[in-house]
Amino acid sequence: MTERQVYMDHSATTAVDRGVLEAMLPFFSEEYGNPNSLHAWGRRARKAVNEAREKVAALIGADASEVIFTGGGSEADNLAIKGSTSMRKDKGRHVITTAIEHHAVMDAFGWLDKQGFDVTVLPVDDKALVSVTELEKAIRPDTILFSMMFANNEVGTIQPVAEAAKICRDRGILFHVDGVQAAGHVPFNVQDLGVDMLTMSAHKMYGPKGVGGLYLRKGVRVEPIVHGGGQERGLRSGTENTAGIVGFGAAAELAVRRLADGSIDEEARLRDLLIKRVTSSIEEAFLTGHPTQRLPFLASFCIGSLEGESMLLRLDAAGIGASSGSACTSGSLEPSHVLLAMGLAHEVAHGSLRFSLGKDTTEEDIVYVAENLERIVADLRALSPLWKTRG
Amino acid sequence: MYTEKVMELFMNPKNAGRMEDPDGVGEVGNPRCGDIMKIYIKVKDDRIADISFETFGCASAIASSSMVTEMVKGLTLDEALAISNKDVVNALGGLPPQKVHCSLLAEEGIQAAIEDYRAKQKAKSGAAAPKS
Numbered sequence: 001m002t003e004r005q006v007y008m009d010h011s012a013t014t015a016v017d018r019g020v021l022e023a024m025l026p027f028f029s030e031e032y033g034n035p036n037s038l039h040a041w042g043r044r045a046r047k048a049v050n051e052a053r054e055k056v057a058a059l060i061g062a063d064a065s066e067v068i069f070t071g072g073g074s075e076a077d078n079l080a081i082k083g084s085t086s087m088r089k090d091k092g093r094h095v096i097t098t099a100i101e102h103h104a105v106m107d108a109f110g111w112l113d114k115q116g117f118d119v120t121v122l123p124v125d126d127k128a129l130v131s132v133t134e135l136e137k138a139i140r141p142d143t144i145l146f147s148m149m150f151a152n153n154e155v156g157t158i159q160p161v162a163e164a165a166k167i168c169r170d171r172g173i174l175f176h177v178d179g180v181q182a183a184g185h186v187p188f189n190v191q192d193l194g195v196d197m198l199t200m201s202a203h204k205m206y207g208p209k210g211v212g213g214l215y216l217r218k219g220v221r222v223e224p225i226v227h228g229g230g231q232e233r234g235l236r237s238g239t240e241n242t243a244g245i246v247g248f249g250a251a252a253e254l255a256v257r258r259l260a261d262g263s264i265d266e267e268a269r270l271r272d273l274l275i276k277r278v279t280s281s282i283e284e285a286f287l288t289g290h291p292t293q294r295l296p297f298l299a300s301f302c303i304g305s306l307e308g309e310s311m312l313l314r315l316d317a318a319g320i321g322a323s324s325g326s327a328c329t330s331g332s333l334e335p336s337h338v339l340l341a342m343g344l345a346h347e348v349a350h351g352s353l354r355f356s357l358g359k360d361t362t363e364e365d366i367v368y369v370a371e372n373l374e375r376i377v378a379d380l381r382a383l384s385p386l387w388k389t390r391g
Numbered sequence: 392m393y394t395e396k397v398m399e400l401f402m403n404p405k406n407a408g409r410m411e412d413p414d415g416v417g418e419v420g421n422p423r424c425g426d427i428m429k430i431y432i433k434v435k436d437d438r439i440a441d442i443s444f445e446t447f448g449c450a451s452a453i454a455s456s457s458m459v460t461e462m463v464k465g466l467t468l469d470e471a472l473a474i475s476n477k478d479v480v481n482a483l484g485g486l487p488p489q490k491v492h493c494s495l496l497a498e499e500g501i502q503a504a505i506e507d508y509r510a511k512q513k514a515k516s517g518a519a520a521p522k523s
């Protein structure tokens with residue numbers, strides 16, 4: 001094993017920030033009260049949950065009363081999609097989503113389909129962009145919901161959220177946005193955007209795993225999917241994960257700072273450095289996703305004549321953590337639906353590689369990753385029958 | 392998820408690379424995930440005297456290629472044909488269930504290379520005969 005460890009898989013998850021961890025720690029063994037209890041312990045826990053809600057709301061420009069805490073991004077996606085359609089199913093049974101959603105959204109729509117809803121899946125272009133013209137064309141009188149991700153987790157493309165929101169508003173359709181990858185990394189304000197529901201997840205922004213949030217614009221009604229004690233305005237029953245929620249609040253606070261102090265620009269600079277280096281020093285390596293409209297921390301590529309899993313494992317041996325959408329890395333042996341939706345050929349998708357930078361990534365890390373990737377690509381291409389045959 | 396043996400051969404594969412002037416070449420593809428394996432052999436006295444491979448695929452495919460080339464080197468052609476992907480998997484100390492199919496390429500690659508060699512031999516011995 002090597003000594004140097006470079007984690008470049010922050011799209012998958014991030015480390016809990018030290019300050020975030022410190023904010024959380026008292027809520028395990030000292031401030032362990034149930035926020036629903038009337039006594040002093042309970043009141044202190046309730047206060048902490050309320051403060052966290054204020055902080056998360058502030059990150060996205062919402063009112064605290066519009067934020068529902070959930071057990072992660074997937075749950076928030078499910079609550080938004082199943083909960084809102086369940087509430088409006090008498091108004092219509094047509095729903096729209098896109099071809100590049102995370103499975104939490106994609107499979108929730110699959111479930112709607114089984115329930116008898118009519119699902120339209122919007123295509124994307126070769127940069128993974130959704131076209132709002134396609135959205136307009138897909139809308140029918142009985143359309144009740146459109147769900148689209150803010151930014152894609154595999155190729156980083158940022159979608160035209162405000163434009164889509166305007167169309168949905170004009171046509172009286174609820175608009176849900178999966179903002180898991182964007183929240184805390186891309187500055188936005190839900191009021192300006194005009195979205196109805198927006199999903200967040202703490203562990204993608206230096207908070208703990210298993211805690212998420214759903215922004216529900218005032219007046220938007222959803223049916224709960226977890227019934228019980230009536231917590232979170234009855235929309236998500238279950239004793240609050242106090243420590244986790246406090247951690248989410250602290251992470252949101254950190255994100256607000258990072259969005260304001262230039263950290264994000266520095267991250268984007270390092271990302272561009274990596275993109276430039278990889279695409280110029282490695283033959284037949286190209287960027288996937290949109291060249292400019294992309295997440296500041298994400299660089300994704302396809303490397304010709306190579307397969308992703310083999311590159312990942314060689315990178316891992318060099319202490320580098322990355323990911324791939326190659327067929328060989330998926331349990332199903334199908335390449336990522338995102339890469340296929342972008343129109344990439346099967347063998348091109350094979351060579352997919354994603355590096356996602358974090359707040360502690362340095363320029364030395366970028367150089368280390370680029371140098372190792374160059375070496376690994378050369379070594380593996382020497383093994384590839386596709387590479388050699390071009391002579 | 393991979394055994395030490397698989398990782399060892401994946402990181403330092405044996406008999407890797409293209410061969411100049413092979414006596415037989417087998418190229419096989421994996422219909423499931425799209426991977427390709429190419430096996431080159433040199434044959435002497437009906438035995439595999441030299442062998443190499445090129446593989447476009449995952450770690451399991453690369454390790455299986457390396458393993459099978461080591462296993463068949465020096466064997467007679469018929470002995471080599473009898474090597475199955477199960478033998479390769481066993482020699483690797485096992486493969487994760489979803490990665491067993493990659494070892495099939497190794498079995499098929501050897502068979503294809505030997506078939507190619509035999510076909511070429513046949514063509515050679517028949518080459519004296521006038522073409523119709």
Ligand SMILES: Cc1ncc(COP(=O)(O)O)c(C=O)c1O
Pocket residue numbers: 011012072073074075077102104149151152153178180181201202203210211212
């Ligand atoms: C775009 C997107 N949506 C949803 C999720 C699911 O979030 P969580 O892991 O918190 O359930 C993820 C994270 O994997 C994601 O990237």
Ligand code: FES
Pocket residue numbers: 327328329333421424425426447448449450451452490493
């Ligand atoms: S070669 Fe594709 S999974 Fe092994």
